[in-house]
Amino acid sequence: MISFFKKRKKNYPDFWVQYASKFETKLPTELQKVRFVVLDTETTGFDYDNDRILSIGALSLQNNTIAINQSFEVFLDQHFYHAKNIEIHGIMQEENKERITEIEALMFFLEFIEDSILVAHHAGFDIKMINEALKRHGMPNLKNKVLDTSILYKRTLIKSPLLIPQEQYTLDQLAEKFDISTKDRHTALGDAYITAIAFIKIVEKLKSTKNFSVKKLWR
Amino acid sequence: MKNTISFRVADFIKNYPPFNEIKLKDLEELSQEIKIIYKVRDAVIFDEDEKAHEYFYMVHKGAVALSRNADNEIVDLCDEGDIFGLRPLMANEDYKIGAKAYEESILYAIPISNFKVFTKSREGVSNFLMESFASNTRNPYSVGRKGKLFQESPEISVTPPTNDLLDLQSVNYSKKLVSCAPDATIKAVATNMTKKKVGAMLVLKDKLPSGIITDKDLRNKIATGKFPITARAKDIMSSPVITYPTKMTLAQAQMAMMKSGISHLCLTQDGTPNTEAIGIISKHDIMLELGNNPAVLMKAINRARKLKKIKRIRHSIMSLLKGYLAQNIPLTLISKIITELNDACIKRVINISLNKIDSTPPVKFAWLALGSQGRSEQLLHTDQDNALIFEDVPEDELGNTKKYFIELSKRVTKGLHEIGYEYCPAEMMASNPEWCLSLTEWKERTQHWITNPGKDEVLLSSIFFDYNHTYGNQDLVQQLTAHILSTTQKYPIFFVHLASGALQNPSPSGFFRSFLVEEDGAHKDFFDLKRRALMPLVEGARVLVLSNQVKSINNTAERFEKLAEIEPNNQELFLACSYATKALLKFRTKQGLLHNDSGRFISLDTLSKEEKIKLKRTFKTIKELQELLKIRFKVANLVG
Numbered sequence: 001m002i003s004f005f006k007k008r009k010k011n012y013p014d015f016w017v018q019y020a021s022k023f024e025t026k027l028p029t030e031l032q033k034v035r036f037v038v039l040d041t042e043t044t045g046f047d048y049d050n051d052r053i054l055s056i057g058a059l060s061l062q063n064n065t066i067a068i069n070q071s072f073e074v075f076l077d078q079h080f081y082h083a084k085n086i087e088i089h090g091i092m093q094e095e096n097k098e099r100i101t102e103i104e105a106l107m108f109f110l111e112f113i114e115d116s117i118l119v120a121h122h123a124g125f126d127i128k129m130i131n132e133a134l135k136r137h138g139m140p141n142l143k144n145k146v147l148d149t150s151i152l153y154k155r156t157l158i159k160s161p162l163l164i165p166q167e168q169y170t171l172d173q174l175a176e177k178f179d180i181s182t183k184d185r186h187t188a189l190g191d192a193y194i195t196a197i198a199f200i201k202i203v204e205k206l207k208s209t210k211n212f213s214v215k216k217l218w219r
Numbered sequence: 220m221k222n223t224i225s226f227r228v229a230d231f232i233k234n235y236p237p238f239n240e241i242k243l244k245d246l247e248e249l250s251q252e253i254k255i256i257y258k259v260r261d262a263v264i265f266d267e268d269e270k271a272h273e274y275f276y277m278v279h280k281g282a283v284a285l286s287r288n289a290d291n292e293i294v295d296l297c298d299e300g301d302i303f304g305l306r307p308l309m310a311n312e313d314y315k316i317g318a319k320a321y322e323e324s325i326l327y328a329i330p331i332s333n334f335k336v337f338t339k340s341r342e343g344v345s346n347f348l349m350e351s352f353a354s355n356t357r358n359p360y361s362v363g364r365k366g367k368l369f370q371e372s373p374e375i376s377v378t379p380p381t382n383d384l385l386d387l388q389s390v391n392y393s394k395k396l397v398s399c400a401p402d403a404t405i406k407a408v409a410t411n412m413t414k415k416k417v418g419a420m421l422v423l424k425d426k427l428p429s430g431i432i433t434d435k436d437l438r439n440k441i442a443t444g445k446f447p448i449t450a451r452a453k454d455i456m457s458s459p460v461i462t463y464p465t466k467m468t469l470a471q472a473q474m475a476m477m478k479s480g481i482s483h484l485c486l487t488q489d490g491t492p493n494t495e496a497i498g499i500i501s502k503h504d505i506m507l508e509l510g511n512n513p514a515v516l517m518k519a520i521n522r523a524r525k526l527k528k529i530k531r532i533r534h535s536i537m538s539l540l541k542g543y544l545a546q547n548i549p550l551t552l553i554s555k556i557i558t559e560l561n562d563a564c565i566k567r568v569i570n571i572s573l574n575k576i577d578s579t580p581p582v583k584f585a586w587l588a589l590g591s592q593g594r595s596e597q598l599l600h601t602d603q604d605n606a607l608i609f610e611d612v613p614e615d616e617l618g619n620t621k622k623y624f625i626e627l628s629k630r631v632t633k634g635l636h637e638i639g640y641e642y643c644p645a646e647m648m649a650s651n652p653e654w655c656l657s658l659t660e661w662k663e664r665t666q667h668w669i670t671n672p673g674k675d676e677v678l679l680s681s682i683f684f685d686y687n688h689t690y691g692n693q694d695l696v697q698q699l700t701a702h703i704l705s706t707t708q709k710y711p712i713f714f715v716h717l718a719s720g721a722l723q724n725p726s727p728s729g730f731f732r733s734f735l736v737e738e739d740g741a742h743k744d745f746f747d748l749k750r751r752a753l754m755p756l757v758e759g760a761r762v763l764v765l766s767n768q769v770k771s772i773n774n775t776a777e778r779f780e781k782l783a784e785i786e787p788n789n790q791e792l793f794l795a796c797s798y799a800t801k802a803l804l805k806f807r808t809k810q811g812l813l814h815n816d817s818g819r820f821i822s823l824d825t826l827s828k829e830e831k832i833k834l835k836r837t838f839k840t841i842k843e844l845q846e847l848l849k850i851r852f853k854v855a856n857l858v859g
Contacts (some may be wrong), residue, residue, distance in 0.1 A: 064258070065255065158645060179280075179636060204259050204323075
């Protein structure tokens, strides 16, 4: 009877098992010990079913420090390239980047992120794209906690009748508010860097609010 | 792994010594190992006596103050591109000097183990580091000391340049030479000097200095009729030019000018007139270096072409302010001077922004400072609150006109941010379409606030009505003021609301005359000087002045003085209010300078008994003022 309810143990690849095992330990409660992975993906478009990831950029952020040698940037070899997308993201098809397969990219990515908190701007999109890719290769969704800077930012705004918050804030708006250079915009790692600096500044602002705790960040 | 970020870092550091001596390929390699660190303002990077880090640092954004614990005096302020924390590179010992983020900053931490190869292989690198370390000045090339970094291990002690040693500082000279050929016409020379806003022009022949023309030459030789206006540069120039080498201290430069009775020195490659001219030092440059004179600062602001330059001048304004406060100069005078200088900075930023836009403004406009800047009470860097009025245009042009001014305002607010004004958290800035309106639109808006005085409207008008013209057309501003005064006259109920708004700020002292401190948030247990003490005075003054139809006095202390004049029976109270305002403002400024913040929140245990008594004395005045407002505007009826 019990075994009936138990989830059927699937045969996941070793790297997934390895990744999943990282979640057995609890996350630290002190903010400076928490490792955040700030990421961005460039894709062929916005359709979860038909579009594909072209590159993933991610960097590791801990105690307000980004170690450049702990950053992650891969370019994927995807069969169908939408010509129209190339303009938006500036990723040229013929560009001389070493490209790897989707499954390799996922493997490296899971190894890189471990159980860190993932941070992205409009995170829902990036995470969904990655989850779709995982699904294609027979794996479940990412297990990490996720934070979205487009939502977090709104929490820093003062409550004033004079300020009507927008529904959405773009990464460009955040860069403007926080005075971050938009060089390398529209490359995955470049956008991840902008997101990371914005994220640090947002958290610093939130930290000075009433009863701040690490847990409240992802509530 | 080389990636987008490491390239980006390499691209930045390559512009600054010592990295400019290193090949880009090597820098890209090195950049992979760099860490990017974010520090909030006042965060410690390392303490005096702390164990050496494995990194040394470069400021990417913001500023870092180096100081010693003993006197807490800032030894050096490192700006974007400056390096610090070099001790572990030089010697295996603890830091002798502490480093703290002076503003919110982004730093690059460069691993010493990866960097050391360059110090050995490149002499330029090791020389620069050596000099940086020894002198702690930002421009160590000029110190003129040579030494090898690693062959010998010299005893180096950090000797911070104190003010007494200022004379020994190297001189900063302008490297952009304004020059002309010997055959240039006088008219061209004078035109160019006017355009570049300089007092002297070098006459160059084959790049070698052959003479100099100063304002004085134009006056003495042309205006007197000695030479015709058709004369050439070579006819009136002073020649030969007195030349000096570029490595020169302030004291040397001053002496040289005094010795020859001249106001400009020409610097050449080897110090003789036979090598290429490199720069020019004027008396003005020296005055600026020696600092703290408002007239010199003002001149420097008006000449500044880059925001970065203005930012540096603002540091000087702050030290000027510090000096004034230390000398106990009356606050009215201090705030006049500082406000003038701040205004000039804002004007300059607007000018720079206007120059950057291709087209000229379609119609007349005026830039308004709101809030504390508008009241001339902004002594420290605080938020920017501003608005823009433009002349009325036909309806079909309104969209485009507004677009232009919003674009301009975006540049200006960004520029102001760059020189140290934080963005207004409530977006009360001219770059926000709500605060960038035509005269008619402004009239309608203010009329709406006055005739529908809800909570928000009262809040908006209380912020807006302290506006002050900073730039552009005065007439637009006066028209708006006249409109507001006549409208308030028709709707006296507005004053009741404004007065009740003024009474909403919590009172400064509790039942037993103890200080009321904040109960929660980041400033728990601090006393909110702005909200509890200054704001009631500011708001009280505003409503009283408006109801008395007094035009164009914005400063709170001055408003009370005026009120004392208008209402002799309340003279004593109003003068006390004026005094209290000044005392509180001075207090806030001192606190702000002490803690490098806005001075708004005060930790009570850092105050002396005397300071506390002084503060409490002002509270009594505030209470009396609030009573007067309650009775005069019959606020009780409204609230009750």
